[in-house]
Amino acid sequence: MNFDKTAIEQIFGISVENCENFRRALTHSSYTKENEMHFIECYERLEFLGDAVLKLTISDCLFNKYPDYTEGELSKIRSIVVSDAVLAEIAKKNGLSDLIIMSKHEEKQGCRNLESVCACAFEAVLGAYYLDGKFDELLNYIKSEFEFYIEEINKNASKYNAKAVLQEYTQGLTKETPVYRVVAEIGPAHKKEFEVEVSYQENVIARATGKSKKEAEQKCAYEACKKLGVIK
DSSP states (O other): OOOHHHHHHHSSSSOSOOOOHHHHHHHHHHHHHHOOGGGGGHHHHHHHHHHHHHHHHHHHHHHHHHHTOOOOHHHHHHHTTSSSSHHHHHHHHHHGGGOOOHHHHHHHHHGGGGGHHOOOHHHHHHHHHHHHHHHHHHHHHHHSSSSHHHHHHHTTTHHHHHHHHHHHHHHHHSSSEEEEEEEESSSSSSEEEEEEEEEEEEEEEEEESSSSHHHHHHHHHHHHHHTTTTTO
């Protein structure tokens, strides 16, 4: 099983101490199953730890960056910042996704590019760095790497959280919630796009496509909000 210590250090700008933890952080469960390895050899436990590290560091960033924001406002921004979509975008952009170790079958299926897989590996590496005793370095890295996303999401929170905005609007009118439905799946399994429509009181308001069902639903909700005048 290949593990490139130098590549990790170049991506994060933080030295690696315990290589075994980082190897696990990049190992998908499909690889351990294919090779009959113990489950602790995949990234799932480290992902659990890294998720907590990420939420803490992002909370620290938001708490200090926006001193006048309420707990609710900070929570909304954080929930989007730590979403699979954002983490996967970073993992693909910095080359971390290329380092994930997985089974031949999953590789052929295009699982390397799945948002959930990329996001899990990213969080697992944060967990490995935490165990390396590099929390302060991680905090500096996250402040720098996530600054753009934090500011972008703060400026356009309704766009990124349109589903919640639309639901709040419809429930305020009739207590009914919008209904989302996948109307088409386009493309091969490894590069599939989903077309989703949203309806309210049995009337279709908008349609949109995305690389995942969640992304399509968010885009769909955003278009619906614009049509209804909820978002300008």
